[in-house]
Amino acid sequence: MREGCSPCLSLFTVRRKGTLKNANITHVLSVLRMPLDEQLFSPYRHMVVEVDDVDDENLLEHFPATNRFIQDGLDSGGGVLVHW
Numbered sequence: 001m002r003e004g005c006s007p008c009l010s011l012f013t014v015r016r017k018g019t020l021k022n023a024n025i026t027h028v029l030s031v032l033r034m035p036l037d038e039q040l041f042s043p044y045r046h047m048v049v050e051v052d053d054v055d056d057e058n059l060l061e062h063f064p065a066t067n068r069f070i071q072d073g074l075d076s077g078g079g080v081l082v083h084w
Contacts, residue, residue: 013083014040026078029069044081045073053084 014020014028028041033050047069049062073080 013081020044020081023081024077024079025081026076027069027073027080029066029080029082031066031082031084045069 026044028044028046030036030041030046030048031051032048033052036048038046047066049066051057051059051062070080070082
């Protein structure tokens with residue numbers, strides 16, 4: 001696994017602020033379609049990709065933006081948590 005990258009984890013991981021701080025997480029990418037409490041994602045930079053969990057969902061169209069977001073997190077010296 002690349003340094004600064006985290007495995008994809010569940011939404012519940014975001015509630016573990018101490019663990020995320022120890023892992024140097026600065027950015028959180030949420031890949032899901034559901035209402036989210038934005039306060040949960042403070043103090044992280046947060047990006048949401050609203051998609052449905054269905055076979056024909058076009059995830060590729062989101063890759064340029066999500067790749068930039070992830071790269072920005074890594075370039076800033078932080079880590080990125082991706083969850084769904």
